[in-house]
Amino acid sequence: MKAIETKGRLLPNGIIQLDEPIKAPVGEVRLVILYPEGINQGRSKKLSPAERKRIVSIMDSVAALSLKKGPPVSNRNHDQYLYGKSE
Numbered sequence: 001m002k003a004i005e006t007k008g009r010l011l012p013n014g015i016i017q018l019d020e021p022i023k024a025p026v027g028e029v030r031l032v033i034l035y036p037e038g039i040n041q042g043r044s045k046k047l048s049p050a051e052r053k054r055i056v057s058i059m060d061s062v063a064a065l066s067l068k069k070g071p072p073v074s075n076r077n078h079d080q081y082l083y084g085k086s087e
Contacts, residue, residue, distance in 0.1 A: 004022055004024060006018055006019065006020065007019045010033065016031070
C-alpha cells in the first residue's frame with residue numbers, strides 16, 4: 001500500500017474536503033483521519049453577553065462602511081480599477 005499525506009477538513013455533513021487535489025489513480029481508498037491534539041469536537045460554547053456585544057459592534061461598524069457614498073462604479077472600467085489608467 002502507498003500513502004499520501006495531505007491536509008483537509010471534515011465538514012459538518014461528514015464530507016472530507018481536501019486543501020488541494022491529489023494526483024493518484026481513481027478508485028477506492030482507505031482513509032486514516034488524524035485530529036490535532038486538543039481539538040474541540042464538542043458543541044461550541046455560547047458567547048458571553050460581553051463577547052456577543054463586541055462582535056455585534058464590529059459587525060455594525062463594517063455594515064456602516066457600505067452606507068458611505070463614493071464615486072459611481074461601473075464594471076466597464078474593470079481593467080482600470082485593477083491595473084490603473086491605461087494609456
